[in-house]
Amino acid sequence: MSVCADIHARFKLNYAGFALDVDLNLPSQGVTALFGPSGSGKSTLLRCIAGLERAAGSLTVKGEVWQDEKHFLPTHQRPIGYVFQEANLFPHLSVQANLNYGFKRQPHRHDGFSLDEIVDLLGIAHLLDRKPERLSGGEKQRVAIARALAVNPRLLLMDEPLAALDLARKREILPFLEKLHEALEMPVIYVTHAPNEVARLADHLVVLNQGQLQSAGPLNETFSHVELPQQASDAGSAIIEAQITELQPQWHLALASFEGGELWIRDLSFNVGQKVRFQVMARDVSLALTADHSSSIANVLPAVVDQISDGDHPGIAMVRLKIGRNYILSRLTQRSLHSLGLNVGDSVWAQIKSAAIVE
Template sequence: MSGDAAIRARFRLDWPGFVLDVDLNLPGQGVTALFGHSGSGKTTLLRCIAGLERAAEGELSVRGEVWQDATRFLPTHRRPLGYVFQEASLFPHLSVRGNLEYGMKRSREPLARAALDDVVELLGIGRLLERRPEQLSGGERQRVAIARALAVKPRLLLMDEPLAALDFARKQEVLPYLERLHDELEIPVLYVSHAPDEVARLADHIIVMQDGCARAAGPLGDTLARLDLPIRLGEDVGVVLDAVVAARDAAWHLVEMAFAGGRVWARDNGQPLGHRGRVRILARDVSLARAPVAGTSILNTLSAVVVDSVDDGHPALVLVKLRVGDSPLLARLTRRSAHALELAPGQQVYAQIKAVALVG
């Protein structure tokens, strides 16, 4: 993974019918998504990192501090981490303020009051401090749970599908706050999810789990663009690119998103100019041409260079990896079209992007 790896995690855990076997170097900042189907080992890996499961073979160090090796095992309560579960699990007899203060009391080195005030503001829960959990919505309870996890001043934040128990509306309520945490937190976050939209919006790195093993690991953009291991975030393969709102066409409710290598038009969701977000481009929405095409409904045409191509899941299809400036792009074509274009590595083509999804 990236050169700023600061978490070393190696675990082997044998259960009847399931084996967890991972050997990972994780970055010391940003959000790393543990992505995969149910039963792939995501939560088991997170529980091993938290010390809630003890692997017979295990090593874990966080920023140079050994939490587990052949001779030592720090129990969970001695590991400086925060843990957010699917359910908020707040103490019903305490107010929101009381729940946060409980989190501070269980830490050897809790957040300073001023820092906790910043967390309260960041998560938008200031007006909720005197309420009891039963007076909160599901989204509000989960934001309080996140604040309580941060109150212990963790060196690592673990989040196990924190939005899974929420309906769509409540999930959309919480996601912007998670994005703010992504921008503001200086500690690494391990985020378990099987939801493509959450991974696309929040993750900087991704670990794809399957059958107890890490099938792929690396920076989000590069890993999603791999041809040897096409990763489907939901319905299809594609890339996620960091971008900035560079221009607005108010008359047609569109914004132009600039990324490393080009610009694309997307639907206007109201973000201000200069807003940093992401665009997700699915391979099925990209077509290729040898020359610029005029008189088309497709708004986005980008000059690109062919990197490589592989057979896709159906014998009629091929998956092509492109480079647009410094950014990767994937296109799904029929083999017939690829043959007609005489595609070859290093060839310049024009990528026509039918639709761009603005994801944050």
């Protein structure tokens, strides 16, 4: 991986019908998504990192050995915060007492967030006196996140924190997670099987399949791998991080610039300088051999064909394009691919019909 590889994990685990065998470096900054279908071992890997599961192997976090052949640091001595799929709030304690539980057990009480800051961040001030049984699913999960932060962790582990919630509750929590993403300096490892959560939250992506590492790297590069199952479908897309550099108020458009290109997107009251993350659907990208500025498509960028693979239908092809340091995907018919005569390494023009801010 490119960014500072400060978490090194190597685990081997054999259950009946399931084996985990991974050796990977994770960055010690930002949100790393552990992504894969159910049964891919992503939750098990997270539990190994937390010490909740004991696998053979080793784990080093920022130079500290948490596990090797001789040592195994028990969970309660690891400076982690853990958010479970089910909130697992203690039913015999109020919300406040649930938060206090970890807060009063943290080893270094002075640094890190105060309880008030955490309560504000998650918007749970009005829930503090309640018992968990009187909270909604979304509220429970917010309290669970606050409780995990209250121990002042140096590594935050989240195991599909939204999976047990319905769509409305997911929408309720995602903004809080994005806020966390901005407010937290600690690394976060986030397990999910939902591509849109990856698109919104992750900086780095680790893809697991059947207990094995499939690919790992920065979000844009790894997310646009055509081998990812969802990419071959109509929902295939790429994520680009960009900065707003120009506004055209009369057309309600904003210019989003990134390494290798720039795109006009609809202006959602952006400010110049603002960082945005937008999604380019593969089906909205068509290819041409020459720059054609006569069509209605405003965004035409020079690109290089990086990968070609089959789509989810025999008539469909997926093409991964490199634009500067970023990648986007194009979904086109096999016939178009044939008539353009495209090969890996060819220069093309990518016509991007639309790009939307990730939400």
